Amino acid sequence: MLIIQAFLTISHKMLNDPNEVNFVTWHYLSALGFGVFIVIFALKLGCPHCGARQVFRGWSIFDIRWPENDCHGCKKSLD
Numbered sequence: 001m002l003i004i005q006a007f008l009t010i011s012h013k014m015l016n017d018p019n020e021v022n023f024v025t026w027h028y029l030s031a032l033g034f035g036v037f038i039v040i041f042a043l044k045l046g047c048p049h050c051g052a053r054q055v056f057r058g059w060s061i062f063d064i065r066w067p068e069n070d071c072h073g074c075k076k077s078l079d
Helices: 002-015 026-044
Strands: none
Touching (some): 002 026
8 A cells, every 4th residue: 555655646746747836636636535545544453353453552652563463462363
């Protein structure tokens, strides 16, 4: 998903006219929309067994972790 987001952002930079200040273009809205989708997907990513959140565990910025194959709460496989 991050590769798609990078592609959309690069295409926006390439297709954007520097003399025009218009943010309502298809490439801007697609990059913004997909970025919002990625953040919501990461917020909702949880363990199917215990329901523990896997990326954003709490409200602190220091509670962010990369998702792994095992749950950090119950230690069961997420597959």
